[in-house]
Amino acid sequence: MVKKISVDTAVLTDPSTAAADIDRCLNTMLYESRPVYIGVPVDMSHRQISGEGLKTPLKRELPPNDKAQEEKVVNEIWSMVKSAKKPVIILDGNTVRNNLTAEANKIAELTGWPYLTTCMSKGGANEELPNYSGVYGGGGSIEEVRKVVEDESDFVLWVGSFRTDFNTGELTDFVDEKKTVDLQRFFTKIGGQKAKSSKVEWDPYPLPEAAKEKKELKQDFLWAALSKIIKAGDLVVGETGTSAFGLAGTWYAKGSSGYNQTIFGSIGYAGPSFTGALKAAKEAGTVNRGILVTVEGSLQLTAMCFADLLKLDLKPLIFVLNNNGYTVERLIHGKQASYNTLPVWDYKQLCTVFGPEHPSKYHGPIKDDSELHKGECFQLVELVLGELDAPWSVGQVTASIEAFNQKHAPKEAGTSMGG
Amino acid sequence: MVKKISVDTAVLTDPSTAAADIDRCLNTMLYESRPVYIGVPVDMSHRQISGEGLKTPLKRELPPNDKAQEEKVVNEIWSMVKSAKKPVIILDGNTVRNNLTAEANKIAELTGWPYLTTCMSKGGANEELPNYSGVYGGGGSIEEVRKVVEDESDFVLWVGSFRTDFNTGELTDFVDEKKTVDLQRFFTKIGGQKAKSSKVEWDPYPLPEAAKEKKELKQDFLWAALSKIIKAGDLVVGETGTSAFGLAGTWYAKGSSGYNQTIFGSIGYAGPSFTGALKAAKEAGTVNRGILVTVEGSLQLTAMCFADLLKLDLKPLIFVLNNNGYTVERLIHGKQASYNTLPVWDYKQLCTVFGPEHPSKYHGPIKDDSELHKGECFQLVELVLGELDAPWSVGQVTASIEAFNQKHAPKEAGTSMGG
Numbered sequence: 001m002v003k004k005i006s007v008d009t010a011v012l013t014d015p016s017t018a019a020a021d022i023d024r025c026l027n028t029m030l031y032e033s034r035p036v037y038i039g040v041p042v043d044m045s046h047r048q049i050s051g052e053g054l055k056t057p058l059k060r061e062l063p064p065n066d067k068a069q070e071e072k073v074v075n076e077i078w079s080m081v082k083s084a085k086k087p088v089i090i091l092d093g094n095t096v097r098n099n100l101t102a103e104a105n106k107i108a109e110l111t112g113w114p115y116l117t118t119c120m121s122k123g124g125a126n127e128e129l130p131n132y133s134g135v136y137g138g139g140g141s142i143e144e145v146r147k148v149v150e151d152e153s154d155f156v157l158w159v160g161s162f163r164t165d166f167n168t169g170e171l172t173d174f175v176d177e178k179k180t181v182d183l184q185r186f187f188t189k190i191g192g193q194k195a196k197s198s199k200v201e202w203d204p205y206p207l208p209e210a211a212k213e214k215k216e217l218k219q220d221f222l223w224a225a226l227s228k229i230i231k232a233g234d235l236v237v238g239e240t241g242t243s244a245f246g247l248a249g250t251w252y253a254k255g256s257s258g259y260n261q262t263i264f265g266s267i268g269y270a271g272p273s274f275t276g277a278l279k280a281a282k283e284a285g286t287v288n289r290g291i292l293v294t295v296e297g298s299l300q301l302t303a304m305c306f307a308d309l310l311k312l313d314l315k316p317l318i319f320v321l322n323n324n325g326y327t328v329e330r331l332i333h334g335k336q337a338s339y340n341t342l343p344v345w346d347y348k349q350l351c352t353v354f355g356p357e358h359p360s361k362y363h364g365p366i367k368d369d370s371e372l373h374k375g376e377c378f379q380l381v382e383l384v385l386g387e388l389d390a391p392w393s394v395g396q397v398t399a400s401i402e403a404f405n406q407k408h409a410p411k412e413a414g415t416s417m418g419g
Numbered sequence: 420m421v422k423k424i425s426v427d428t429a430v431l432t433d434p435s436t437a438a439a440d441i442d443r444c445l446n447t448m449l450y451e452s453r454p455v456y457i458g459v460p461v462d463m464s465h466r467q468i469s470g471e472g473l474k475t476p477l478k479r480e481l482p483p484n485d486k487a488q489e490e491k492v493v494n495e496i497w498s499m500v501k502s503a504k505k506p507v508i509i510l511d512g513n514t515v516r517n518n519l520t521a522e523a524n525k526i527a528e529l530t531g532w533p534y535l536t537t538c539m540s541k542g543g544a545n546e547e548l549p550n551y552s553g554v555y556g557g558g559g560s561i562e563e564v565r566k567v568v569e570d571e572s573d574f575v576l577w578v579g580s581f582r583t584d585f586n587t588g589e590l591t592d593f594v595d596e597k598k599t600v601d602l603q604r605f606f607t608k609i610g611g612q613k614a615k616s617s618k619v620e621w622d623p624y625p626l627p628e629a630a631k632e633k634k635e636l637k638q639d640f641l642w643a644a645l646s647k648i649i650k651a652g653d654l655v656v657g658e659t660g661t662s663a664f665g666l667a668g669t670w671y672a673k674g675s676s677g678y679n680q681t682i683f684g685s686i687g688y689a690g691p692s693f694t695g696a697l698k699a700a701k702e703a704g705t706v707n708r709g710i711l712v713t714v715e716g717s718l719q720l721t722a723m724c725f726a727d728l729l730k731l732d733l734k735p736l737i738f739v740l741n742n743n744g745y746t747v748e749r750l751i752h753g754k755q756a757s758y759n760t761l762p763v764w765d766y767k768q769l770c771t772v773f774g775p776e777h778p779s780k781y782h783g784p785i786k787d788d789s790e791l792h793k794g795e796c797f798q799l800v801e802l803v804l805g806e807l808d809a810p811w812s813v814g815q816v817t818a819s820i821e822a823f824n825q826k827h828a829p830k831e832a833g834t835s836m837g838g
């Protein structure tokens with residue numbers, strides 16, 4: 001089964017080939033930057049194998065490009081760059097996964113072109129650049145962004161594009177391939193034909209109406225409030241669904257980093273991923289503080305990660321949006337359906353159950369955020385929200401899907417997004 | 420990926436064949452008594468399909484055997500039965516899974532032969548029969564049982580055998596195939612050649628020394644104490660590992676039923692399985708009370724099932740053996756290893772976190788079991804045990820594996836069991 005989700009697999013049944021099998025899998029993993037699987041049978045785990053392979057270091061760098069081919073591609077891109085009158089740059093998910101955000105930020109800084117991120121790559125772009133222009137997500141974008149990318153631009157430098165249902169507005173992205181250069185790990189895709197400097201004429205962090213209201217707490221309040229909380233040295237992880245979509249509209253300070261996954265719609269991934277990533281980043285010294293944003297429906301699947309966060313003393317700051325059920329699912333189908341309703345938990349006791357020996361703090365709905373900045377222990381912030389409250393972008397994508405379906409699909413067809 | 424673990428699969432992409440695909444999968448599922456997979460794409464879920472297939476009922480019974488073949492097999496078995504001087508019957512896992520325990524119990528009652536169960540089939544045998552003789556599990560059996568099955572018997576009627584690492588003592592079972600008749604869903608296996616009535620000359624529920632001690636609480640105390648708690652109408656589910664092994668030595672009252680899985684060693688399975696099975700059994704009216712026995716290491720993987728048990732008002736009785744880490748793993752490798760140590764939880768608060776609106780009770784180590792019998796709400800019993808305390812049978816299997824390895828395998832080989 002694992003072969004379907006691995007680029008290479010080996011089950012070590014022969015001591016004479018085990019070392020070579022391990023080296024081959026590790027080199028493939030590094031080359032492809034994708035998972036491999038190595039199975040170690042119990043009765044093999046104590047066998048002695050040759051150490052000869054250790055003399056050859058693993059290959060940690062990609063082989064160089066073919067010189068002639070590279071020159072041809074660079075020239076083609078350069079001629080498009082020179083003739084472009086309305087160019088834009090999109091930093092997308094594969095730039096982050098391939099660890100090339102510094103290079104992308106440099107291009108954005110040097111050119112001054114409108115610089116966009118996507119939901120998946122949120123946290124990769126330097127949002128303090130004057131030309132940072134917001135988040136492109138097909139029909140889920142703010143109208144100014146959608147217009148400049150899809151309608152007005154004549155050249156799109158799409159660095160590490162990653163078109164998926166969750167990343168680009170349920171495939172409601174319509175960017176002409178002919179004007180696009182897509183830079184990927186193993187290939188560069190050049191569309192065709194036809195610039196310089198720009199000033200952002202819209203607010204990349206528009207404050208939704210809901211965030212301005214003072215009556216009832218709304219999700220959109222949080223996304224704006226977090227802009228004041230995230231600072232350099234923070235690692236921000238957003239759960240699949242509303243959290244990742246909502247965080248796309250938050251200002252990430254330069255020197256902070258972000259992570260979410262918009263590839264497979266698997267809710268519950270965020271807590272354990274956050275725990276592992278924060279442990280690794282703190283050990284590597286690359287992060288000061290971890291911030292997790294999740295929703296109670298997702299948290300209920302993997303809340304046990306709180307026990308590890310406490311045991312490992314990682315002092316996270318965690319926001320739980322409690323909207324009494326699966327909100328995105330309610331918006332799509334079954335607003336009052338019993339399967340969209342969840343057991344009611346008492347979140348303020350979670351930390352004392354999962355780590356009674358460790359210090360932790362629970363905060364009710366945010367009133368004053370000064371305490372949150374200290375980060376001296378595990379902090380849990382619960383926001384109690386309306387059942388159908390969601391980030392504005394989710395509403396927009398839902399409407400966009402609806403419009404698309406009405407236009408293209410048979411009457412009874414529909415599409416869905418998790419969370 | 421799912422093809423590897425399903426007997427049939429269908430992804431419904433064509434409305435004209437969807438109905439036939441669904442019927443085929445359901446009939447295969449009923450025939451094989453194994454899982455099938457039906458994928459419904461989002462844009463197909465609202466399509467109309469033909470209802471014609473609904474006129475043909477699903478096949479809920481296996482086709483009849485070939486008459487001549489059946490007669491030949493029955494005669495062969497009958498001749499072995501007649502000439503047997505020391506026969507035994509083992510009711511094994513596939514009897515329970517094929518819903519044939521009533522038939523097996525009838526044979527055991529009529530013949531009076533020593534009647535054994537295995538770990539996997541525990542809960543299937545009528546343990547109130549005078550010839551009920553205990554649990555056979557290879558090297559993990561009590562010596563009297565091992566001797567009568569392996570050394571002394573001349574005929575073994577093994578009903579639905581299921582030889583796995585977890586079920587039959589890490590494959591330390593040595594029953595001569597020549598004296599064995601194995602009855603399965605799709606075949607009968609008859610070994611070869613050569614009785615009547617018997618009296619059990621040993622105690623099928625031997626009280627281990629640990630259960631008699633009054634100083635420190637030991638697991639083996641629980642297995643004996645549960646013999647007084649389990650009654651008709653109870654459904655008992657044991658977690659993989661120590662719980663399933665320990666429960667094998669508990670007396671199950673006639674009319675109670677049991678379930679565990681000794682096929683794949685996946686800890687954490689028990690809580691959610693128990694929740695689903697109890698919900699179904701209560702709806703079907705076949706069970707009065709559900710009893711779950713688990714260990715804290717397994718519970719920490721899927722403790723969220725408590726929220727559903729509370730929400731669904733299933734009023735379970737749950738025993739959590741808290742021995743501060745992965746005990747079986749400690750016994751095999753790494754007695755003090757950090758990876759065998761778990762976060763410390765506060766179990767007495769679990770129910771108020773997962774279902775603050777529902778009544779629940781927490782009991783410290785059992786002193787008086789009268790309260791447990793009432794079953795008027797969710798009851799959680801926590802037993803705090805020594806780190807290396809395990810059921811006697813686990814110690815015996817471990818020793819048995821060790822002896823086997825010393826004899827058969829290269830010096831550095833080993834084998835493992837989860838839990």
